[in-house]
Amino acid sequence: MTRILIIDDEPYVRAFMRQALERAGYVVSEAANGCEGLRLYTSLRPDCVITDLYMPEKEGLESIIEMRQHAHRARIIAISGGVDAYLFSFLKAAKQLGADAVLSKPFSAEALLRQLGQFFADVDPILVQ
16 A cells, blocks of 8 residues: 655644545555654655645755655655745745655645556556546
């Protein structure tokens, strides 16, 4: 089973993603900030990480950099919401620092599952549409 780690400081965003991902058959773990997320990344070795960029304790860009320094290489989706120009520059920076994909909040469950389907179509045929 494909393991997904969600790192986001907003409980309702984590709950929204968890529900959509578990319905699609993914195994989901959650972290409320980048420090907790990096600990789980190291111990769980997920197949994919979905990380917010603005969080307390350790923000997403720093988390992406640190995840890319590990031998384990998961797919990373950076997510963020905010002012368009500012948001665009942070999402662009996330891609440059190692994120495999970016999604702008708010996004639909379908958009999230579509992106994961592109990563794991051979693993999770239920997501291929």
